[in-house]
Amino acid sequence: MRTSSASRPYAFSRHALLATILAATCLAQARASELSALWGAYRGYHNTTLAYQTDPFWVHDFAHSKLDLSLEGSVGQVTGPSGSDHQSLWHVGLTPMARWWLTPQSGIELGIGANVFSGTxxxxxxxxxxxxxxxxIGxxxxxxxTPWSLGLRLTHYSNADIKRPNPGQxxxxxxxxxxxD
Structure with missing residues (x-):
């Protein structure tokens, strides 16, 4: 007999521990380049995330721009609309990030990574x-x-139709x- 993750209160602990160990292993040898806080919302759902980004592990200089790749480890909380059941979930993620520096101070970033949420x-x-x-993408x-930067990012979470429903966030x-630096 299968039980749902809601009836297994410690299920996330195992998943989070494994995800955290994987993220820590990948990030352990890397030097921190950036620490960021992200706050976002859409249609009554909210996301607060703390992210750690490594120094680039690959860089390519073009004539007037630069492209680099780094890893971003994150931990955060997503919250549903007030008054709803199952109001919040925690998540841990690891995302390779590409940054295209269009000027020495500004650019575009793109990342696709894996995340583990505390429930379904x-x-x-x-x-x-x-x-x-x-x-x-941002x-x-x-x-x-200064050591400070400011950005705007659109983030989409989805299970890629591994299982339905897959409403995405x-x-x-x-x-x-x-x-x-």
Missing amino acids: HLGDKRISTAYQFGDS VFHRFAS DYLQLRVAYNF
Whole structure:
């Protein structure tokens, strides 16, 4: 007999522990480049995330721009509309991020990664699997002569139709980051 994750209160602990160990292993040898906080919402759902981004592990310089790749580890909480059951879930993620620096301070970022959520119900949505892919695209600007940057990011979580229903979750996020360089 199978039990749902709602009837297994410690199910997320195992999944979160495994995801955290995987993320920590991948990020352990990497030097932190940036720490960022993201706040976002869409249609009554909210997402608050803390992210750690490594120094780039690959860089290509073009004539007037630069492309780099790094890893982003994140932990966050998504919240459903107030008054709904299953109001919030925690998530842990690991995402390779590509940044195309169009100027020395500004650019576009794109990432597709894996996330583990603490359950499969959020507000009125049943997301079916605790494993969700996270796709992000955004713009950012690093302020000259400061370690601070500001950005706007659109993030979509989905299980890629591994199991149905797959309603997905979208968040338009404000991103504030501190660079350690």
